[in-house]
Amino acid sequence: MTSTLAQPSAALLRDRPHARAAAPRPYADPYLTGFVLGLVLLAAFVLVGRGLGATGAFASVAATAVDAVSSRTAQHNGFFAERLTPDGIWREWLVVEIAGVFAGGWASAALAHRLHITVERGASLGVTQRLARAAGGGVVMGVGAVLARGCTSGQALTGGALLSVGSWLFMFGAFGAAYLAAWLMRSAWA
Amino acid sequence: MIAPFTEFGLLGPRGALVAAFAIGIAFGACLERSGLGSARKLMGQFDLTDLAVFKVMFSAIVTAMLGLFWLSRLGLLDVQKVYLPDTFLLPQLLGGALFGVGFALAGLCPGTSCVAAATGRVDGVAVMLGMFAGVLATGAALPWLQRLYLATARGGLTLPRLLGMPEGVVILVVVGVALTAFGFTARIERRAAMSSRTSDNGV
Numbered sequence: 260m261t262s263t264l265a266q267p268s269a270a271l272l273r274d275r276p277h278a279r280a281a282a283p284r285p286y287a288d289p290y291l292t293g294f295v296l297g298l299v300l301l302a303a304f305v306l307v308g309r310g311l312g313a314t315g316a317f318a319s320v321a322a323t324a325v326d327a328v329s330s331r332t333a334q335h336n337g338f339f340a341e342r343l344t345p346d347g348i349w350r351e352w353l354v355v356e357i358a359g360v361f362a363g364g365w366a367s368a369a370l371a372h373r374l375h376i377t378v379e380r381g382a383s384l385g386v387t388q389r390l391a392r393a394a395g396g397g398v399v400m401g402v403g404a405v406l407a408r409g410c411t412s413g414q415a416l417t418g419g420a421l422l423s424v425g426s427w428l429f430m431f432g433a434f435g436a437a438y439l440a441a442w443l444m445r446s447a448w449a
Numbered sequence: 450m451i452a453p454f455t456e457f458g459l460l461g462p463r464g465a466l467v468a469a470f471a472i473g474i475a476f477g478a479c480l481e482r483s484g485l486g487s488a489r490k491l492m493g494q495f496d497l498t499d500l501a502v503f504k505v506m507f508s509a510i511v512t513a514m515l516g517l518f519w520l521s522r523l524g525l526l527d528v529q530k531v532y533l534p535d536t537f538l539l540p541q542l543l544g545g546a547l548f549g550v551g552f553a554l555a556g557l558c559p560g561t562s563c564v565a566a567a568t569g570r571v572d573g574v575a576v577m578l579g580m581f582a583g584v585l586a587t588g589a590a591l592p593w594l595q596r597l598y599l600a601t602a603r604g605g606l607t608l609p610r611l612l613g614m615p616e617g618v619v620i621l622v623v624v625g626v627a628l629t630a631f632g633f634t635a636r637i638e639r640r641a642a643m644s645s646r647t648s649d650n651g652v
Binding site for chain 1: 482549569583608623
């Protein structure tokens with residue numbers, strides 16, 4: 260809806276190159292970006308023999324944080340211990356990859372005039388309420404992602420392409436529950 | 450056989466980290482370009498007004514899956530050396546369901562929350578902080594959750610092995626299902642747009 264509204268104003272701005280705040284450009288075609296994302300995932304398989312991920316980066320940072328507070332605790336917990344890198348966190352593949360995600364997301368948005376400090380929310384939710392739900396949802400996702408050994412990136416996308424049974428189970432579990440939960444909370448984005 | 454490059458000595462540890470940053474940049478740019486750094490756009494998947502999540506995800510899965518299959522067929526890539534995540538049936542189904550509830554509540558998933566945060570969305574930062582806390586707490590509690598965490602372990606199990614079918618057949622079925630679903634998406638989005646217009650008129 261917003262993208263179709265943005266188009267005429269973008270056309271107007273093209274005639275005035277000195278205009279300050281250019282209108283955000285519409286998003287790219289989902290099939291085309293999906294195809295390119297597939298090639299990026301394939302490149303990861305070809306170059307380093309592994310796929311994309313996000314949860315692993317959070318887990319590495321968590322392990323490093325625990326280790327900084329109490330090395331003993333980190334060493335005695337299998338989950339954290341196996342995520343500690345002797346050479347430091349910037350040698351961890353997924354941490355570097357997620358740093359790239361930040362850089363790539365930022366640059367892409369900057370080029371398309373889509374950088375704005377904002378809290379994205381439905382009209383029925385206040386800013387505090389929206390941020391609380393975002394953080395709470397994040398906590399629940401964190402629990403689920405540890406149990407499932409990955410998230411939408413490491414399991415659904417990567418494991419999905421590798422035809423892993425657990426990854427497809429994760430996908431059905433995640434989207435099934437998300438549809439149900441989103442329907443119960445459907446007023447949030449109204 | 451030349452790929453994975455790291456396995457055949459074509460890429461060292463330093464090169465792998467450079468690749469990690471480059472691949473991350475491309476990954477983040479793809480998510481941002483398609484609008485998946487926006488919680489509102491992501492949630493369109495669940496009220497069926499905008500199926501971009503499905504379109505992006507399944508185009509990517511199908512592309513990478515076919516690429517992997519053909520590179521392996523042409524003798525360029527050794528699939529056995531690509532890291533396949535182990536399957537744990539119960540924790541992955543249960544963890545997936547929990548993850549889905551969190552996803553619907555947060556409006557963003559872990560990867561897209563990073564893009565949201567990088568593009569100035571404060572809700573993305575909140576999701577990241579929550580996610581970090583959740584991973585930290587679950588990691589700390591994991592010694593007490595071992596029975597669930599390690600339940601129903603199946604090792605590196607793939608759909609072709611589970612079904613006893615040739616890989617090519619399973620891939621053909623996945624591609625067929627994806628293409629059929631793509632065909633339906635336009636109709637679903639049109640119907641959702643129509644019903645929202647009629648409800649808008651009622652207000």
